[in-house]
Amino acid sequence: MGRSPDCQAMRTAFLSIDMGFRRARIGGNSAMKKKLLLGLSAGLLLAFSSIAYASDKLEVYLFPVKVAFEGVEKKLDDDYLVLNYKGYAYLPVRFVAENLNAHVQYNDEKQVIEIYKMDKIIGAPLVNEDQAKLVGYESAGLKKINSVAYRLLSEEERKLMPEQAKHLTPVYYVIDGITQEDEQVTLFVSSNNKTHFFTVPIIIK
Template identity: 40%
Template sequence: MKKFVLGLTCGFALTATTAVYASDTLQVYLFPAMYVFNGQSKALDSEYTTLNFNGHAYVPVRWVAENLGKLVKYEHYTKTISIVNTNLTEELVLDKDFLIIASQGKIKGIEFGIGSNKNELIQKWGEPHEIGTWSTEFYRWHSYHFFFWEPDGNAGSIRVSGNVIPYRLNEIRDFIGEPLDEGEGVDGGWSYVYHAGDYQVFFTADSKESQIRYLNLKKK
């Protein structure tokens, strides 16, 4: 294992942290470990490293928590790291209630919906896992992308993707009924469109027989 010496510092790879250096030093070793989460093997992301210090493995708490489906928050003033449960990695349940809740601008089981402010989400869920742009800025927490409209920074649409939608497109009719419309998706594939009050829900897959790639909830 490769050895190196570094200043004593706070060993948490969190977005909002600031390293504080002291005169003391630690002698640590790179530790190329593989991790298994609920039977699934996973290597550390490229920006993370496992360290061995005095026979103990040190790994970024954020990476471990997120792979367990949890959210991590860091409070700078109190130097407190919080790890909390979340519904953001649980499978969506598609039933009649799904469209009733969608008519309120929300995804079933998720507390924040369309109109929620960006700062509200950060305060409750911590820093996003990704910030990017698809026609407008989005913040991603696990499989949920929230698109925020300027200048207010309120959520204008929500996109859900990944394994939290374990359904094929042709199964959707059985769970929530006939779509109002269907056709080619905006980025290819095939979409079913449902109306829920002032909102629309788009389910998109590569084909009618394929697993859903994502759903979008937005105002009409």
């Protein structure tokens, strides 16, 4: 079985989109063709990058474009790259999935990157809201619950997930409450397994 990719590798897995450069026909005389092709090449060759996988090596080019979803432009994080390789644009798969309201995860056992629509993830939780609240009272030391939400964790919140839960879909009950020591906290309870939970102090500014 292969080694599970680390967080950075998952963030930079790429989704390919055919840009049609190889099929494009450029009309006009030979001189015009050369100018157009030169302009295209210059645009794609502004930055160069090499990616090595074991003994294989690919030569790809940075492709500094903007990305919009449903007409709304979304800024890529600084550590995300858009690449051009043989006429295909490669976008970070997590960036694309999350902006399409989907979830992406790596299945280490099958060695497959899996993408799920959010309606399929959230549709059938194994833990219900009452069970999640009970975790708060009995296991997390809450004496009062102020609010309960049910949602996909943000990328920063996923870093706090219990190690044994990181292979599960990160859909959690998010419970704001007060502990026996009068500390305001947010409790996160997995919708897959109620024994997987963690708390974060609420910082009051």
